[in-house]
Amino acid sequence: MNNDKIEQILNEHQGQAGALIKVMMEIQEENKWLPREVLVQISEKLEVPLSRVLRIATFYKTFSLTPKGSYQINICTGTACQVRGAQQVLDKVQELTGIKPGETDPDSKFSLETVNCQGCCSLGPLVEIDGKAHGKTAPDEIADALKKI
């Protein structure tokens, strides 16, 4: 956890209740997840009740309250990707990593998530590994990509 960076984000927005979601997103981006004590710090620094921080943190899918792996795998299960075979890709990834959507493996290497339509259906099935999009993926191709990591 990069405490300096988190502290800097918090200091920049001291007392600004209106910046709550922005601050949470920045810390999420930086740290990949929001530990409990960070939620408490956010509440104190921005002067918003912890209850509001918790409500928002559990409402939006963007925020994670559990640690994430080093590599984030997002598989689109939107309608178009689904039709183009997203399920087979998902099955393959689950088999290789041993985790289901929403989970992180014990080595904290991979986190898996299914996502909704990403807006580039003609490239489906779409898989995003650590921010890099892979289009028209086949299960074997993704398997190769994962093994190289």
Next chain:
Amino acid sequence: MSEIIIQIDGREIAADEGMTVLQAAQKAGISIPTLCYLETLEPYGACRLCSVEVEVRGRTNLVAACLYPVEKDLIVRTRTEKVDRIRKVILELLLAHAPEARGLQMQEYAEEYGADKNRYEKEPSFCIQCGLCVRYCAEIKKKNAICFVNKGPTREIQFIPEIASKECWNCTECFPLCPTEYLQGVFVLTKALAFPANPMGPTSAE
């Protein structure tokens, strides 16, 4: 404050500007059933049991009486067939979650509107999401020890152990507000699992 004349169930009623339909009705002795409404709290509009039909310039609409402000020439009907049916279904849905709810006159309302608590498959989550506990703690006590977490079907209330372990002992004023005993149950559970300051989620130290 200027006076506004509205019509509720055929009666002319004088209301003050800024009042809600519910307040105007109550002032005139017309009862509208409510669950999530509490005089001392901000209106919330969660349960919709107070739904009434309003007519403005010839258009009818269904609104929550506890939120809808009075306006000139407003016509309100509190017991149409449609309104009664809506209230019945709302009660039936809530009773599927909390069949034995005693508080907030749930059972009395159920009888009045002929709601059958066995109509929908039971899904005992016990909380009817009225938000009374959360709002009372935030608005009146200003402690914010209870909050709603998650969304949709998994939305639930949670005591925040860091705060509850300090504040709740001397208060518990929210307990009698809850139409079920769910709130007390959650408190006891939180106390057992997470007091005094053992955070509920994993920390980065783990």
